[in-house]
Amino acid sequence: MRLYLLALNPTDSVTEGFLPAAERLGIEVTVLTDQPNSYSGTEVLACDVRDFRAVVSRISGHHRPDGIFTNSDHLQVQAALAASYFGLPGKDWRAALRCKDKAEMRRWLGDGVWSAEISAPVALDAPYPCVLKPREGVASEDVVLVDGPEELAARSEEILVRRPGSVLVVEEYLPGELYTLETLGDGRVRHVLGGFHTEVSDPPGFVEERMTFVPAHPEPVLKQVLAQLDALGVGFGICHTEFVVHEGRARLIEVNYRAIGDQCDLLLARLLGVPLFEHVLQVHLGTALPAGLGARRDGAALVEYPCADRAGTLVAAPEAADLDVDGVHLTYRPLRQPGSTHPLYRTNRDYLGVLRATGTDQATVDRVSAEFLARQRWEIQP
Template identity: 75%
Template sequence: MRLYLLALNPTDSVTEGFLPAAARLGLDVTVLTDQPEAHRRSVAADVEVLECDVRDFRAVITRISTHHAPDAVFTNSDHLQTQAALAADYFGLPAKDWRATLRVKDKAQMRRHLAASGLDAVWSTELSPGQDPVSLLALDVPYPCVVKPREGVASEDVVLVEGPEELVLRCKEIQVRRPQAPLVVEEYLAGELYTLETLGDGNVRHVLSGFHTRLSAPPYFIEERLVYVPHHPEPVLEQVLAQLDALGVGFGVCHTEFVVHDGRARIIEVNYRAIGDQMDLLLRRLLDIPLFEHVLRTHLGQPLPADLGARTEGAAVVDYPCAHGAGTLTAAPAAADLVVDGVELTYRPLRAVGERHGLYHTNRDYIGVLRAVGEDQATVDRVAADYLAAQRWEITP
C-alpha cells in the first residue's frame, strides 16, 4: 500500500513518529515536499522523497497521478491540511473535510463560524494585506486585544495589545515582516490555557487527554511548560467537543487549544494535526498505544477500535528552556536520557552550540526540550526542576 505524505520542513513528528509507524505498518512511503534535500537527509533510505509544490493542491494531484496509485494521502503540517484533504478526496480516499480544514486554519473564518453556530461569539476583525492599520481606530475594538496572522502558527507574531496607539504600531510592525499576510484582531480571552487531543475515524472519536499550558509573560504567548492532564472536567470537555462538532472536526488527529474562565471553555485555535514540539512523542509514551499507527490507519480507511486500550493515568511535564536574548549559543547541555526517583527524563537540545539566532518571541526561541514522565505529578515536577537547575545555557550577544 502506498502512502503519500505531504510535508514542508522536516519535523520530529514525521521523522520520529509517522515515518517509523508507516514502516511498522508495511507501507510504501512517498514524501512530497518543497524541501526534498532536507528530507532526504532525515529519512530512512527506503523512503522515497519527491519534489512538489505541496502548497498547491493541483500540483499535488498531478504529482500523484503521474506516479504510483495512492492508498492514502496524509500530512501533519498545519499549512497543508486543506491540500491533503482535497487531493485525497480527488482520488476517492478517506480524508478530512476540506471545508473543516480551511475553516480552522483561517482564524477569522473559525470565529465567524462559531458565532453563527451560536456556541461562542468573539469580537474580531481582519486587516487585509496593505490595509492601513489606522482604519482600525474607527472600530469599537475591545482592549486588551490580540493581533495575529490569520493563518499563522506557533505564536509567530501573536501579541497582546493594550490600546489604540499600540494596536496601530504592532500591526505595522507585523506588516513589514509579513506584507502578504492578512491579520486578525480579536478580543483577548482570559483564563487558564489548556489543550485537548482527539482522534477520530469519522464515526468514533476518542478523547486522548490534554495538557495545561504555562505561557510567557505578556505581551507574547510562548508556551514554556505543559503539564499532562489525563482527564478534563466533563462540563469543560462537553463545551470543547460541541465547538469541534460545529466546526466539522472529527476525522484523524486534532490538537485544540482553549481557555477556561469561570467554568466557560472557549477555543483559542484548532490545529487539525497532532500536537507538536515532541509532545506527540510524549503522548504516545503516556497513553502506551501505537498512536501514530492509529492516525495513519484512519487515513487508510480502517476504523478505530471502540477502545484504544489507552493508559488513563500517569504524570508528565514538558519544559522548554528559552533564549531570552539574541546571540550565539556558547554553552548548553547535551542530549540525555535518565531515570531519577522513578521519573524518566529525556532532554534534547533544539539548537547546536555555536548557532547564532535572533530573538523571535515564539517557539523558535526554544533552545531545548525536557520531557519528564512518572506516576506522581509532585515527584515529576521536583525531578524536572532539579534537572533544569543543574544545567547551564549561555548565549553570547
C-alpha cells in the same frame, strides 16, 4: 500499501513519529515536499505542496495512492482535497479550512468573540486589550497583546513588514487558564486522549513554556469543547485544540487539525502506551479505530522548554540525555547547537531545548524535572 505524506520543513512529529510508524506498519511512503533535499530514508518527490492541483498531478503521475496524509498546519486543506479527488479517506476540506483560517473559525462558531480582519496598519475601535495575530499563523509567531489603537497600528505595521500581503486578525483577549484537548477519530468514533495545561510567557507575547498533562478535563468543559469541534466539522484523524476556561466557560483559541507538536506528541505516545502514530496513519488508510485504545490512565507528565532570553550566540548547552530518576523517565533534546547565532524571536523559535518527563505522580515528575533543569547550563553571548 502506499501513503503519500505532504510536508514542508522536517518536524520531529514526522521524522521521529510518523515515518518510523509507517516503517513499523510496512507502509510504502512517498514524501511530497517543496524541500526534497531535507528528507532522506524514503522516497521523496519535489512538489509545490501548497497547491492542491500540483499535489493531484504529482500523485496521478506516480503510483496509485492508498492514503494521503499531512501533519502540517499549512497543508491540511490540500491533503483533504487530494484525498477526496482520489476517493480516499480524509478530512472534510471545509473543516480543515475553518480550522486554518482563524477569522473563518470565529465566524463559523458564532461564539460572540469580537474579532476583525485587517490587511493594513489601522487604529481600530476595539475592546482592548486585544490579541493581534496572523489569520493563518502558527506557533505564536507574531501573536501579540495590544493595549490600545496606537499600539495596534504600530504592531500591525511591524508584522506586515515581515509578512507582506498577509491578513491579520484582531480579537478580544479571552481571560482564563489555557488548556489543550487532544482527540483522535475516524469519522465514526472519537477518542479523547487527554490534554495539557499550558503556561505561557508574560505579555505581550504568548510563548508556550511548560505543558502539564491533564488526563481528563471536567465533563462540562469537555462537552463544550467537543460541541465546538462538532460545529466546525472536526472528527477525522488527530486534532490539537487550544482553549481557555473562565468561570466555567470554555472558548476556543485555535484548532490545529493535526497532532500536537514540539515533541508533546512523542510524549503522549509514551505516556498512554499506545501506537499513536500508527493509529493516525491507519485511519488515513481506511482502517477503523478500535472501540477502546487501551491507553494507560495512570500517567503524569510535563514538557518544558528552556528559552533564550536574549539575542546572541549559544556558546554552552547540555547535550541530549535519557535518564530514569525516582520512577520518572526524562528525555532531553537540544534544539540549538553551540555556535549557532539567533535573534530574540519571542516565539517558540527561542526554544533552546525540550525536556519530556513521564511518571505516575505529578509532584514527583515536577520535582525531578526541576532538579534536572537546575543542573543544566545554557550560555548566550552577544
